[in-house]
Amino acid sequence: MDPEVLMSTEQRAGPGPVTALVTGTVTAKSFARAFGERCPNCKAEVASGGEAASGPDDGGVLRCPGCGVELQLAVALEEPRIGLWVASVVGLALGAGFDVLALAFILARWLLDPEAFRPTAREIWMPFAVPGALMCSILGLLILRQRWFRERNLGTRLAMAAFSFVLSGLTAGWFLWCKQ
Amino acid sequence: MATDATSMVTAGAAQRFPQPVEADRATALQAYLADHDHACPLCGYNLRGLRGMRCPECDFALQLQLAIVERWRAAWIAGLVGLAMTLGANLLGLTALLGAVLLGLRSSSDWAVEVLILGGPAAVAGTCLALHLKWATTFVTLSTVKRWLVVAACWSLPMVNFLWIMMLLR
Ligand SMILES: [Zn+2]
Ligand SMILES: [Zn+2]
Numbered sequence: 001m002d003p004e005v006l007m008s009t010e011q012r013a014g015p016g017p018v019t020a021l022v023t024g025t026v027t028a029k030s031f032a033r034a035f036g037e038r039c040p041n042c043k044a045e046v047a048s049g050g051e052a053a054s055g056p057d058d059g060g061v062l063r064c065p066g067c068g069v070e071l072q073l074a075v076a077l078e079e080p081r082i083g084l085w086v087a088s089v090v091g092l093a094l095g096a097g098f099d100v101l102a103l104a105f106i107l108a109r110w111l112l113d114p115e116a117f118r119p120t121a122r123e124i125w126m127p128f129a130v131p132g133a134l135m136c137s138i139l140g141l142l143i144l145r146q147r148w149f150r151e152r153n154l155g156t157r158l159a160m161a162a163f164s165f166v167l168s169g170l171t172a173g174w175f176l177w178c179k180q
Numbered sequence: 181m182a183t184d185a186t187s188m189v190t191a192g193a194a195q196r197f198p199q200p201v202e203a204d205r206a207t208a209l210q211a212y213l214a215d216h217d218h219a220c221p222l223c224g225y226n227l228r229g230l231r232g233m234r235c236p237e238c239d240f241a242l243q244l245q246l247a248i249v250e251r252w253r254a255a256w257i258a259g260l261v262g263l264a265m266t267l268g269a270n271l272l273g274l275t276a277l278l279g280a281v282l283l284g285l286r287s288s289s290d291w292a293v294e295v296l297i298l299g300g301p302a303a304v305a306g307t308c309l310a311l312h313l314k315w316a317t318t319f320v321t322l323s324t325v326k327r328w329l330v331v332a333a334c335w336s337l338p339m340v341n342f343l344w345i346m347m348l349l350r
Contacts, residue, residue, distance in 0.1 A: 026212040028246060035205065037246050041320050046246060061249055067321050074247035075209065075218045075227055077240055089257065090264045090309075097265025098272035101338060105345055143257070147222055151238065172272040176279045 027060030028073045042067040081150040084157040085142070088149070088164040092139040095168030099132030102175070127178040131171050138167070206233050209244040252320045255327045256312075259319075259334035263309040266338045270302035297348045301341045308337060 031037060032046040039046050044066025062071045106124060109117045142149060142164075149157065212218075213230045220227055225237035233242055277294055280286040312319075312334065319327065 026208050026244075031208060031212075031244065032246060034208070040246060041248060041317050062246070067317065069321055070249040071246040072249050073212060073244060075213065075221065075242050076245050076247060077221055078233075078243045079241070086257070086260070089261060093261045093264035094268025094272065097268035097338065098276075100265065101269035101342060101345070102273070104342055105349070108342075108346055139261070150222060151240075168268060168272065169275075172276040172279065175276050176283065176285070179280065179285055180283070 026073070028062045028071060029060050031073055032062060032071075039064040039066055039069065039071065041069050046071060077150075081157070084161045085146055085149050087161040088142055088157075089139065091161060091164030091168055092135060092142060094165070095171040096132065096135035096139050098168070098171050098175075099128045099135055103128040103132055123178075127175040131174055135167070135171065138164075205243060209233060209242065212244055248320060250320065250324070252327060255324075255331050256316060256319055259312055259331045260309070262331070262334040262338060263305055263312055266341050267302060267305035267309055269338065269341065270298045270305060273298045274302060294349065297345065301344060305337060305341070308334070 036045065036047050038044065042064060044064055046062060046064055060072070063069070064071055103124070106119055106128065110119055149160065152160070210230060210232075213227050216228065218227045219225065220235040220237060220240075220242070222240050223235060223238040225235055227235065227242070230236070230242075234240065235242055274295060277286070277291055277298065281291050319330065322330065
C-alpha cells in the first residue's frame with residue numbers, strides 16, 4: 001500500500017527538527033512528501049510533482065519533476081566531504097598532465113626523428129618520467145582511497161588539497177631545476 | 181510524540197507505521213534502516229537496525245536523503261581528470277617557459293610564439309573544465325552512453341593537444 005503523508009511538513013522556526021506525520025513504510029515518495037525534499041541535482045521540489053518511477057515496495061524510485069533523474073532513498077553522510085577530494089584530484093591531475101604530455105612530446109619527437117633529436121636518459125627520466133610516475137601514482141591512490149581521504153578532518157583535507165596544487169606547481173619548478 | 185515514534189521503531193514490530201506518528205529525520209532514518217540493509221557510505225558497515233544517527237563503526241553523522249539512482253560520479257571524475265590534465269600540461273608548460281625566460285635559459289626571440297601555442301590550448305581546456313563543473317547537473321541527467329561519450333570527448337582533448345604541440349612546437 002502506498003504510504004501516505006497525513007500532514008504536510010511543518011517547518012519550525014529556528015534550527016529545530018522538521019517533523020511530519022507519516023504512516024506506512026518509509027519510501028522515497030513518503031519521505032519526499034513528509035520532509036519537503038528537494039532534488040539533489042536540480043534543487044526542484046520533488047514533493048510537489050515527483051512521479052513514482054517504480055512501485056514503493058521495491059524501494060520506491062521517484063523521478064524528479066525538474067531534471068528527470070531517478071531518485072531513491074539513501075543513507076548518506078550528513079557532511080558529504082567530497083569537495084576537497086575533487087579539488088585534490090584536479091590539483092594532482094594538473095601536474096600529472098604536464099609530465100605525461102611533456103614526456104609524450106619528447107618521446108614522439110625522438111621516435112619520429114632520432115637523428116635530429118636525441119635526448120639523453122637524464123633528460124627523459126629526471127624532469128618528466130620520475131615525477132610523472134609519482135604524480136600519476138598519487139592521483140591513482142587518491143582516487144582509489146577516496147574513503148580514506150573523506151575520513152580525515154577538515155584541516156587535514158584542506159592541507160592535502162593545497163598540497164596537491166603545490167606539488168603540481170613543483171613539477172614545473174623541478175623541470176626548470178633539471179634544465180639548469 | 182517523537183519518543184513514541186522511536187519506541188515504535190526500536191520495538192521492531194512497528195517498523196511500518198500503521199498509525200500516523202510524528203517522525204523527525206532521526207526517526208525516519210531509523211525506521212528506514214529497521215528493514216533495509218544499507219552500508220555506511222564511508223566505512224561500509226551494515227547499518228541495518230541502527231539506533232541513533234551515527235555509524236557505530238566510524239562514528240560519522242548520517243542522514244536519510246534522496247539520492248540519484250544512476251552511478252554518474254565515476255564518469256564525471258574521469259572527464260574532469262582528462263580536462264585537468266590538459267589544462268595542467270599547458271598551464272605548467274607556460275609557467276616553465278616563462279620561468280626559463282626569466283632565468284635566462286631561453287633566448288628572448290623564440291618564446292613568444294610558444295606562449296601562444298601553449299596559451300591557446302590552456303584557454304580551451306580551462307573553459308571546458310569550467311563548463312564540466314558548471315554543467316554537472318546536466319551531466320547527471322544524460323544516459324550512460326552519452327555520459328561516456330562526454331568522457332571520451334574530454335579525453336580527446338589531450339590527444340588533440342598533443343598533435344597540436346607536435347605540429348607547432350619544434
Ligand atoms: Zn532534479
Ligand atoms: Zn561508518
